Amino acid sequence: MSWQEKLRNVEPYQAGEQPKIKNLIKLNTNENPYHPGEKVISAISDFDAAILSLYPNPDADDLKHSLAQYHGLKDEQVFLGNGSDEVLALIFLTCFNGQAPVLFPDISYSFYPVYCELYDLNYEMIPLNEHFEIIKEDYYKENSGIIFPNPNAPTGLLVSLDFIEDILKHNQNSIVVVDEAYIDFGGESAVTLLEKYPHLLITQTFSKFRSLAGIRLGVALGNQEIIAKLYDVKNSFNSYPIDSLAQVIGKASIDDSFYIKDNARKIIETREYTKRELKNLGFEMPDSYANFIFIKHPQKDAEEIFKKLRENGILVRYFKKPRIDQYLRVTIGTQEQMEIFIENIKKIID
Numbered sequence: 277m278s279w280q281e282k283l284r285n286v287e288p289y290q291a292g293e294q295p296k297i298k299n300l301i302k303l304n305t306n307e308n309p310y311h312p313g314e315k316v317i318s319a320i321s322d323f324d325a326a327i328l329s330l331y332p333n334p335d336a337d338d339l340k341h342s343l344a345q346y347h348g349l350k351d352e353q354v355f356l357g358n359g360s361d362e363v364l365a366l367i368f369l370t371c372f373n374g375q376a377p378v379l380f381p382d383i384s385y386s387f388y389p390v391y392c393e394l395y396d397l398n399y400e401m402i403p404l405n406e407h408f409e410i411i412k413e414d415y416y417k418e419n420s421g422i423i424f425p426n427p428n429a430p431t432g433l434l435v436s437l438d439f440i441e442d443i444l445k446h447n448q449n450s451i452v453v454v455d456e457a458y459i460d461f462g463g464e465s466a467v468t469l470l471e472k473y474p475h476l477l478i479t480q481t482f483s484k485f486r487s488l489a490g491i492r493l494g495v496a497l498g499n500q501e502i503i504a505k506l507y508d509v510k511n512s513f514n515s516y517p518i519d520s521l522a523q524v525i526g527k528a529s530i531d532d533s534f535y536i537k538d539n540a541r542k543i544i545e546t547r548e549y550t551k552r553e554l555k556n557l558g559f560e561m562p563d564s565y566a567n568f569i570f571i572k573h574p575q576k577d578a579e580e581i582f583k584k585l586r587e588n589g590i591l592v593r594y595f596k597k598p599r600i601d602q603y604l605r606v607t608i609g610t611q612e613q614m615e616i617f618i619e620n621i622k623k624i625i626d
């Protein structure tokens with residue numbers, strides 16, 4: 277066998293473009309259009325760079341404690357990783373071992389099948405119904421684990437806590453993961469269900485609601501037995517889970533929560549404005565509860581709109597995938613950015 281044949285082949289996840297050119301209106305990767313809060317900014321300017329010659333605090337106690345308090349949980353119920361992508365990767369590796377397939381929706385976060393391929397896990401992608409809804413009864417069958425985002429991505433549709441409870445009740449022997457990357461834009465977190473359901477695991481991120489995509493901080497919240505196992509696996513790759521600067525910034529961001537919630541409120545208002553304007557122009561869309569919308573024009577080609585917007589300096593996300601290749605996912609920017617977006621869309625579809 278040659279060394280080339282010994283290399284692992286994986287079909288990588290295709291992340292949205294991070295353009296080198298500035299001044300684009302960037303509505304393609306669901307980042308928050310507002311800058312991080314004052315506490316984060318001062319934590320960075322007060323940061324003592326001398327400590328960077330030392331390894332970070334392996335327990336990240338301050339950050340973990342603040343987060344636990346914020347959610348009304350114990351410190352032992354909080355797992356931290358480098359972005360929720362890493363947290364999710366470690367969950368797939370730690371929690372989904374079994375012969376039966378891991379179940380997740382078909383039309384969902386496209387990293388899930390990538391993790392399954394990477395770890396040789398059986399999986400089944402369960403189609404959403406014609407309205408892009410998850411049908412809970414489809415998940416009442418033998419499985420090695422269940423995961424879905426709430427709200428779902430890229431549709432933005434939300435399920436209720438009752439819906440999640442039904443899935444938990446029918447799957448007592450599997451870990452059910454609810455990926456709450458976008459929960460703070462109008463949804464209700466399943467954190468309140470943790471006490472009752474020890475097999476529920478929730479992931480969240482600092483990238484969206486907390487405007488901190490650049491520091492890579494993600495979280496899992498769950499029962500301490502699962503969290504401890506996740507740390508065992510993570511520490512087997514790298515015994516210093518979160519770097520020192522991210523620990524300080526993350527903690528300051530929890531202290532900035534008032535400012536951050538106000539930004540989320542503005543994003544929701546702008547989302548509702550954008551939906552209304554687009555509906556008046558004939559666009560169709562599921563009812564998004566996230567910081568993005570998923571839109572389709574019955575007569576106009578989505579890829580064409582995507583290209584024309586790009587030429588005009590506006591980046592949105594186009595997925596060349598069956599069933600959704602006539603849709604665009606548009607991140608909600610500031611009110612000003614969305615007004616420019618609407619003006620452009622009007623000209624393009626005219």
Ligand code: PMP
Nearest residue numbers: 359360361385425429457481483
């Ligand atoms: N889950 C979902 C559903 C997402 O859309 C994203 C962002 N691409 C993530 C998790 C990962 O976010 P991050 O790694 O920035 O925490």
